[in-house]
Amino acid sequence: MLDLNDIALFVHVVRSGSFAGAARRLGVPANTVSRRVQELEKNLGTRLLQRSTRSLTLTSAGEEFNSRCAGAVAGLIEAGQDLSSESQEPSGLVRVAAPADFLDLFVMEWIAEFLATYPKVRLALVLSDSKADLIEDRIDVAFRGGLLEDSEYIGRQVLSAGxxxxxxxxxxxxxxxxxxxxxxxxxxxxxxxxxxxxxxxxxxxxxxxxxxxxxxxxxxxxxxxxxxxxxxxxxxxxxxxxxxxxxxxxxxxxxxxxxxxxxxxxGHGLNVLYPSRRHLAPAVSAFIDLVVAKVGELDATLTPLRP
Missing domain, CATH: 3.40.190.290 (D-Maltodextrin-Binding Protein; domain 2)
Known part of the structure; x- marks a missing residue:
């Protein structure tokens, strides 16, 4: 089976015009680049590059292979760069599971404010008093009343029990x-x-x-x-x-x-749950922060029941 990393190395060598140039771009030793390209040629059963002490030239097989692979490698690199840049700014779809009466507590104006602040974010609310399976239902964050029983999830309280x-x-x-x-x-x-x-x-x-x-x-x-x-x-x-x-x-x-x-x-208050603390998407973090802030302000105004 071909190693996609070896194919990417080959494309970088062609773009750079030498093993040394590709090695500098990728931050790896030149002999490693040369060895991996040789391994790719062995797996393909054909020579891709003609080597001399002064230059590298593509064989006909190398030209065809590069023409078919270069665009795909460039697309993968671009996709990674785009994802990396987007990871710094909240964006994408956030699926939120919440109790059926969530919008009586967390008013729609706050959601409108959130979406105006983060124009690249889309929000989907799944409102139900049944407990969603965060993994199976592809839920990014869930808000639940009652005791936290899902030990496999990360959870914290956002509204005190009272x-x-x-x-x-x-x-x-x-x-x-x-x-x-x-x-x-x-x-x-x-x-x-x-x-x-x-x-x-x-x-x-x-x-x-x-x-x-x-x-x-x-x-x-x-x-x-x-x-x-x-x-x-x-x-x-x-x-x-x-x-x-x-x-x-x-x-x-x-x-x-x-x-x-x-x-x-x-009471049991309101809790927030999410599948994992690691690699939490910025859009999800931003929405959690908004709920914590807004519900915290509301919590401070609530008083015990009196006649």
């Missing part, structure tokens, strides 16, 4: 009254994540003294995304338990109100 809290709409509480103990929730309509069927769901929460309590609630409505639960709660379908980041705007606007805010459940 606490999850109970909320309901003012209309629901006016009609049904506000629960005063965690066990009172058994008599209320609740909005929960889908589990196996729509049977009872256990909520485990703690008071400021750290003592944990558990209550089994029967969901009136269950969904598979945080936004489905939020919208159901806004529509007055019951009490829900969600992270503070999702609830903050509705609480500030009075669309939702805290329910028994003394009860809190430790």
């Amino acid at each position: 606490n999850d809290g109970l909320v309901a709409s003012p209309g629901y509480l006016a009609a049904r009254g506000a629960p005063s103990t965690l066990q009172d929730l058994q008599e209320h309509d609740c909005v929960t994540f889908v589990q196996s069927g729509i049977g009872h769901v256990t909520w485990r929460m703690a008071k400021p003294d750290g003592i944990e309590e558990a209550v089994q609630v029967a969901p009136r409505f269950a969904g598979n995304t945080a936004q489905a639960l939020r919208k159901a709660t806004l529509a007055g379908l019951g009490v829900t338990l969600l992270p503070r980041a999702i609830l903050m705007k509705d609480l500030q606007a009075g669309r939702l109100v805290p329910v028994m805010p003394e009860y809190q459940r430790p």
Whole structure:
């Protein structure tokens, strides 16, 4: 089998007009260049260069071989140079996997700002609450809530865990009254994540003294995304338990109100995952930096749930 490096050496020799010239260009000893070209001729079974003490000339076979290989070698060199120069500037497609409600936290204006800053970057968002396989799905970076369980990936937290809290709409509480103990929730309509069927769901929460309590609630409505639960709660379908980041705007606007805010459940925040720390593309690094910065600013404004 032909060694492509030997073919490239031969093309460089032809361009330079001598073994010494090619050796200087490539930074290798001249005798190494000569030996590798001889090895190429041996593998081809034909002489490519006529050598004399003063010059090198191409044989007819050498002329034909060079004409067919020179363009390909030049293309490979150009491709490498282009990739090297592009590696200094964010460019190319970045595939991002994120929870279905990611754009409720990370607003589209920030993405527009990112793409304006890096005009050579293209962005593809894959939004789903199911966990993407970064390798199989060709994902460059993923954002996930919950505990980091993928030990084969590099991960770090970009939004602090904080606490999850109970909320309901003012209309629901006016009609049904506000629960005063965690066990009172058994008599209320609740909005929960889908589990196996729509049977009872256990909520485990703690008071400021750290003592944990558990209550089994029967969901009136269950969904598979945080936004489905939020919208159901806004529509007055019951009490829900969600992270503070999702609830903050509705609480500030009075669309939702805290329910028994003394009860809190430790949250898991938002984490960023990527397949490997080595050779992380500049466009991917730039997008991670943007998310860390923007979500960090948001994180600083979030406060615990209060009545």
